[in-house]
Amino acid sequence: MDASLEKKLIETITPLYKKGRDGDWEHILRTVDLCRYLLKHENGDPNIVLPAAYLHDLGWSVVDYADFNAATPLEKTKTISFMQHMEQGAILAGKILNDLSYDETKTREIQRIIKIHDLPETVFKKPNINATLVVEADRLDRYGKTGITRFKTMFGKGKITGPYWEEARQLRKEGLKMWFITPTAGHLAQKLATEMGLFD
Numbered sequence: 546m547d548a549s550l551e552k553k554l555i556e557t558i559t560p561l562y563k564k565g566r567d568g569d570w571e572h573i574l575r576t577v578d579l580c581r582y583l584l585k586h587e588n589g590d591p592n593i594v595l596p597a598a599y600l601h602d603l604g605w606s607v608v609d610y611a612d613f614n615a616a617t618p619l620e621k622t623k624t625i626s627f628m629q630h631m632e633q634g635a636i637l638a639g640k641i642l643n644d645l646s647y648d649e650t651k652t653r654e655i656q657r658i659i660k661i662h663d664l665p666e667t668v669f670k671k672p673n674i675n676a677t678l679v680v681e682a683d684r685l686d687r688y689g690k691t692g693i694t695r696f697k698t699m700f701g702k703g704k705i706t707g708p709y710w711e712e713a714r715q716l717r718k719e720g721l722k723m724w725f726i727t728p729t730a731g732h733l734a735q736k737l738a739t740e741m742g743l744f745d
């Protein structure tokens with residue numbers, strides 16, 4: 546992605562993310578870094594993958610996510626705000642990229658990715674490397690030491706023990722088989738899972 550465009554994009558979205566969920570902006574920066582790493586080893590268009598990574602969670606800044614936070618880890622995907630954040634995120638991304646005069650075809654692809662970015666099964670059904678890398682990078686950020694920190698920031702320190710965390714741990718273990726299809730992401734996920742003590 547062109548450096549001046551990236552700068553403008555960051556200037557536009559930083560204040561919006563600060564209005565969203567705690568820790569989301571830091572999550573976005575890590576997701577972008579993870580995408581850059583995946584792009585070194587896998588095919589994919591940086592002009593689609595990187596803007597999509599920057600914009601993918603913007604929807605949380607305009608939806609009421611109380612139901613998402615209140616749900617157990619396994620039930621979160623059934624909440625209304627979970628679906629809304631993808632729909633609203635795609636709309637916001639379209640507006641922002643249009644304002645920056647971004648390529649229209651690429652903008653539409655970015656919007657399509659954002660609309661389904663939290664539905665790995667849907668994304669992996671239709672092979673598309675750009676969507677795949679965004680999903681993988683986003684999910685990779687649930688692992689490693691930073692994955693634990695992020696979990697505490699989002700759901701509270703008290704949620705890192707007991708049944709809530711056990712459910713989340715189990716989800717991450719199963720996710721190792723379901724959320725990564727490129728070899729690069731698969732290897733990194735295993736490494737980060739070990740680092741966070743998922744197999745202890």
Ligand SMILES: [Fe+2]
Nearest residue numbers: 572601602683
């Ligand atoms: Fe995300």
